[in-house]
Amino acid sequence: MSQHWTRSILALAVIILTPCVVNSHAPSKKEQPQKWSGPGTSQNLRNILVGRCFHYMSLYPDVGQKNCYGIWDALINAVYRKNPCNITEEDYEQLANVTGQTIPCDKTLLWSRTNDLVHRYTKATENFVTLEDTFLGFLFNGLMWCGKTSGPGMNFKSCPAWNACDNNAISSFWKMASATFARTSCGVVNVMLNGSTDGAIARKESILRTVEIPSMDPANVSEVKLWVIDDITGEDRNSCNSESLLELKKYIEEHKLKYSCIDNYKPVQALQCVNNYDQAACNQCKYQ
Numbered sequence: 001m002s003q004h005w006t007r008s009i010l011a012l013a014v015i016i017l018t019p020c021v022v023n024s025h026a027p028s029k030k031e032q033p034q035k036w037s038g039p040g041t042s043q044n045l046r047n048i049l050v051g052r053c054f055h056y057m058s059l060y061p062d063v064g065q066k067n068c069y070g071i072w073d074a075l076i077n078a079v080y081r082k083n084p085c086n087i088t089e090e091d092y093e094q095l096a097n098v099t100g101q102t103i104p105c106d107k108t109l110l111w112s113r114t115n116d117l118v119h120r121y122t123k124a125t126e127n128f129v130t131l132e133d134t135f136l137g138f139l140f141n142g143l144m145w146c147g148k149t150s151g152p153g154m155n156f157k158s159c160p161a162w163n164a165c166d167n168n169a170i171s172s173f174w175k176m177a178s179a180t181f182a183r184t185s186c187g188v189v190n191v192m193l194n195g196s197t198d199g200a201i202a203r204k205e206s207i208l209r210t211v212e213i214p215s216m217d218p219a220n221v222s223e224v225k226l227w228v229i230d231d232i233t234g235e236d237r238n239s240c241n242s243e244s245l246l247e248l249k250k251y252i253e254e255h256k257l258k259y260s261c262i263d264n265y266k267p268v269q270a271l272q273c274v275n276n277y278d279q280a281a282c283n284q285c286k287y288q
């Protein structure tokens, strides 16, 4: 009889307690990461970063021995358990330290509104280095990431879009990377601009204007040389003597930097002509 009662009490306890045990593992509403307007963290982010790190070291041994797993640790220290709209450039300081690299003088190539052309150009010549060709830029180019306040780990569902908030995980990273790149540049710093674009040659809120020009050290940078490149098939809306360029010249000089400008720099035009050889600009020397 007493055995029967003991079994009944045990069974009752299991029925009552089971939902509590199950519920303690189910995430409460409070623990759900916030929903943001941009895409979430890139799938396999850690593997991509570690792979790119080893790849870069094999392509450019001059970068030295980097701790590829330490780079991941520096990233998670910057964003884990934090609101992705509250990440500052300072949060990425450790990441900047573990990815440090010396770029030789006269090699820096900045850009605005020429993302595709400038990178085709540096691939073709290897005479210049854009931010995306540096170790840090190469690692993170095209990737998304952000943490969540509800716990460790990345938010794979959504992250703030670039303009969603001032101090977001992505824009603060690129501002930090751009500032570091410009601050450590020396000699002639080249800038590829788009002469066919509508409106200002560089947006007022562009990284070039707001971060890179103010970060250059006039003691180390001998000249900022703008290349104004028109689409080979498009309009010539801006050139070195147009209003937008003169305004940018003034802005550069206000930062105590020397300025020069060149229209349709020939080596870049030659690259444009690879796919557009029948355009007038590509046929300057015709042999009859």
Ligand code: AVW
Pocket: 109, 110, 111, 112, 113, 114, 115, 130, 131, 132, 162, 163, 178, 181, 202, 203, 205, 206, 207, 208, 209, 212
């Ligand atoms: P860009 P930047 N919203 O061609 O001078 C979304 O104007 O700014 O050139 N994405 C943005 C925004 C924004 N408001 N602003 C910038 N981006 C991102 C680093 C986006 O990925 C290099 F060293 C866009 O495609 C260059 O010298 C890209 O920035 C300089 O910064 C370019 O915008 C180029 O930046």
